[in-house]
Amino acid sequence: MSNFRFVIGRFLGAIPTLLILICLAFFLVKAAPGGPFDFERSLPEEVEANLRAAYNLDDPVYLQLAKYIGDLLQGDFGPSFQYRDYTVTELISTGFPVSLRLGFAAILLALFFGSLIGSVAALNQNSKLDYGVMFFGMIGISIPNFVMAPLLVLFFSIGLKALPAGGYNGGDFYHMILPVVSLALPQMAYIARLTRGSMIEVLSSNFVRTAKAQGLSTKTILFSHVLKPTFLPVVSYLGPATAAIITGSVVVEQIFGLPGLGRYFVQGALNRDYTLVMGVVVFYGCLIILFNLIVDTLYGFIDPRIKQNR
Amino acid sequence: MKKTNSLLNDAWSALSKNKAALISAATMAAMVFMVLLGPIFSPYAIDEIDWSMIAAAPSFSDGHIFGTDDLGRDLFVRTMYGGRISLMVGLVATLVSVMIGVTYGAVAGFMGGRIDALMMRFVDVLYAMPFLFFVILLMVFFGRSIFLIFIAIGAVNWLDIARIVRGQTLNIKGKEFVDAAKTGGVSTIKIIMKHIVPNLLGVVVVYVALTVPQVILVESFLSFLGLGVQEPMTSWGALVNQGARQMESSPWMLLFPAVFLATTLFCFNFIGDGLRDALDPKDRTRGND
Numbered sequence: 145m146s147n148f149r150f151v152i153g154r155f156l157g158a159i160p161t162l163l164i165l166i167c168l169a170f171f172l173v174k175a176a177p178g179g180p181f182d183f184e185r186s187l188p189e190e191v192e193a194n195l196r197a198a199y200n201l202d203d204p205v206y207l208q209l210a211k212y213i214g215d216l217l218q219g220d221f222g223p224s225f226q227y228r229d230y231t232v233t234e235l236i237s238t239g240f241p242v243s244l245r246l247g248f249a250a251i252l253l254a255l256f257f258g259s260l261i262g263s264v265a266a267l268n269q270n271s272k273l274d275y276g277v278m279f280f281g282m283i284g285i286s287i288p289n290f291v292m293a294p295l296l297v298l299f300f301s302i303g304l305k306a307l308p309a310g311g312y313n314g315g316d317f318y319h320m321i322l323p324v325v326s327l328a329l330p331q332m333a334y335i336a337r338l339t340r341g342s343m344i345e346v347l348s349s350n351f352v353r354t355a356k357a358q359g360l361s362t363k364t365i366l367f368s369h370v371l372k373p374t375f376l377p378v379v380s381y382l383g384p385a386t387a388a389i390i391t392g393s394v395v396v397e398q399i400f401g402l403p404g405l406g407r408y409f410v411q412g413a414l415n416r417d418y419t420l421v422m423g424v425v426v427f428y429g430c431l432i433i434l435f436n437l438i439v440d441t442l443y444g445f446i447d448p449r450i451k452q453n454r
Numbered sequence: 455m456k457k458t459n460s461l462l463n464d465a466w467s468a469l470s471k472n473k474a475a476l477i478s479a480a481t482m483a484a485m486v487f488m489v490l491l492g493p494i495f496s497p498y499a500i501d502e503i504d505w506s507m508i509a510a511a512p513s514f515s516d517g518h519i520f521g522t523d524d525l526g527r528d529l530f531v532r533t534m535y536g537g538r539i540s541l542m543v544g545l546v547a548t549l550v551s552v553m554i555g556v557t558y559g560a561v562a563g564f565m566g567g568r569i570d571a572l573m574m575r576f577v578d579v580l581y582a583m584p585f586l587f588f589v590i591l592l593m594v595f596f597g598r599s600i601f602l603i604f605i606a607i608g609a610v611n612w613l614d615i616a617r618i619v620r621g622q623t624l625n626i627k628g629k630e631f632v633d634a635a636k637t638g639g640v641s642t643i644k645i646i647m648k649h650i651v652p653n654l655l656g657v658v659v660v661y662v663a664l665t666v667p668q669v670i671l672v673e674s675f676l677s678f679l680g681l682g683v684q685e686p687m688t689s690w691g692a693l694v695n696q697g698a699r700q701m702e703s704s705p706w707m708l709l710f711p712a713v714f715l716a717t718t719l720f721c722f723n724f725i726g727d728g729l730r731d732a733l734d735p736k737d738r739t740r741g742n743d
Binding site for chain 1: 592674695719
C-alpha cells in the first residue's frame with residue numbers, strides 16, 4: 145500500500161511541472177511577434193480563418209489555454225506553419241522513432257562503458273591508469289557533441305574512409321555508429337567520473353572496512369557490498385543524462401543528416417515554424433519530465449531511505 | 455577587508471597546489487590576451503574578403519596564419535573575434551545568472567520557513583524544464599540579438615547557484631554577527647546584502663568558474679545551429695558550424711575554432727574543479743584523492 149501511495153504521489157507531483165511547461169510554451173508563443181496569435185500580419189483570409197479556428201482565437205485566453213491542453217491530451221499538437229500538408233503530430237510521429245533509436249543506443253553505450261571505465265579507475269585509484277581515465281574523461285566532458293561529431297567524421301569517414309559520413313539509410317548499423325558514438329561520448333565521460341568518485345567514497349566507508357576485516361574475498365565485497373551504493377548516483381544522473389542526450393541529438397541529427405525530430409525542430413526554428421517548435425518543446429519537455437519521474441520512482445525502490453524521507 | 459584577503463589567499467594556495475588548474479589558468483590568461491590583441495597584429499579585417507585567397511590553407515608567407523574561409527576571409531582574425539564573443543557571453547551571462555542566483559538563494563535561505571520552501575519548490579519545478587529548448591524558443595520568437603543571448607542564457611543558468619547559496623545562507627544565518635545585526639535593528643535587506651552575501655563569496659567563485667564553460671557551451675550550441683550570433687559577427691560555435699561544412703576540402707576551417715573552443719572549455723572545467731576542491735565546504739570527495 146505504501147509503495148502504491150509513493151508511486152501515485154510522485155506522479156501527482158509531476159502534474160504541476162507539466163502544466164507550467166505547457167503554460168510557458170503557450171504564453172511565449174502568444175507573446176511572439178508574427179506568431180499564430182499575432183493579429184498584425186497579413187495572411188490570406190482562409191489561412192487566417194483556419195488559424196483562428198485551430199486556436200480558438202475568439203475565446204478568452206484561459207479558454208484558449210484549456211482547449212490547447214485538451215488538444216494536447218488527445219495527442220493533437222495543431223497544424224504546422226510551414227509544412228502546409230502536415231500536422232505537427234504527424235511530423236513528430238515521423239521524426240521521433242529515429243531520434244528514439246539514436247538516443248536509446250547512445251544512453252546504453254554511455255551507461256555501459258561509463259560505469260565500466262569509472263569502476264576500473266576507482267579500483268586502481270591514483271595509478272597511471274586512473275589519471276589517464278580522469279584526463280580523458282575531462283576531455284570527453286569538455287568537447288561538445290557538435291565539435292566531436294565533425295572531428296570523428298573527419299577522422300573515420302574522410303581520413304580512414306571506414307564509416308559513412310552521414311545519412312540514415314533506414315537505420316543501418318554502420319550509418320548509426322558515428323552518430324551514436326558522438327552523442328554518447330560526453331555522457332560516457334561524465335558517468336565514468338561519477339562512478340569513479342562514488343566508488344572511491346564507498347570503498348573507504350566503514351561497512352567495506354568491516355567486510356574486509358571479516359575476511360571476505362575482494363570479489364564478494366565488490367559484488368555484494370560495493371556495487372549497489374556505487375551506482376545510486378549514476379541512477380539519479382539518468383534523468384539529466386536523458387535531457388542532455390535529447391538536446392545533443394538535435395545537433396547530431398543535424399550534422400549527420402538523420403531524419404529525426406531534432407532536425408525538424410532546427411528546421412522549424414530557422415523557418416519560424418512556431419507551432420512545430422512549440423509542439424516539439426512541449427513533447428520533449430513532457431518526455432524529460434516523465435523520464436525524470438520514472439527514474440525518481442525507481443530510485444525510491446532501490447534506495448528505501450529516499451521513500452522514508454518524503 | 456581581512457576576510458577578502460584570506461579568501462583570495464585560500465583560492466590562490468589551492469590553485470597553486472593544483473598543477474592542472476594552474477596551467478589552465480595560465481592558458482586562459484594567454485587566450486584572453488590573444489583574442490583581445492591578436493587582431494591588431496593581423497593586416498586583415500574581420501569581414502575583409504580576399505578574392506585571390508578563397509579557402510586558402512594556413513601559411514605564414516601571406517599573413518593568413520590560420521588560412522582563410524570559403525569566402526576568403528582571414529580565419530585567424532575571425533577566430534579571435536569569435537573568441538571575444540564567446541568569452542564575453544561566458545562572462546556576461548554568468549554575471550546575470552550569478553546575480554539572479556545569489557539574490558534568490560540568499561533571500562530564500564534567510565527568510566526560511568514557508569517562503570523558503572515555496573521558493574525552493576519553484577526551483578525544483580524549473581529544474582525539470584528543458585531549458586535549452588526554451589532559450590531556442592526565445593531566440594526564434596524575439597529575434598537573435600546578442601543582448602537576448604546574454605539575458606536568456608543567464609536567466610536559465612541560475613538554478614545551481616541559487617541552491618548552493620541557499621544552503622550556505624542557512625548556515626551563515628545562525629552565526630552570532632547576524633544576530634548582533636538583527637538586535638541592532640538593521641533592516642533585512644541590509645543584513646542580506648551587507649552580512650550574508652559577502653560571506654558567500656567562496657562558493658560563488660567556485661560556481662562562477664563552473665558556470666562560465668556551461669554558458670559558453672550553450673552559446674556555441676545556439677550559434678552552431680544558426681540561432682546564435684549573426685553575421686558579420688561570429689563566435690566559435692558559428693565558426694565550427696561553417697568549418698564542419700567545408701571540412702572535406704579545407705579541414706583547417708574546422709580545426710582552429712574547434713581547438714580554441716575545446717581548450718577554453720577544458721581549462722575552465724579544470725579551474726572550476728580545482729577551486730571546488732579547495733573552497734567548497736560541501737565537497738564530499740575531499741580528502742579521498
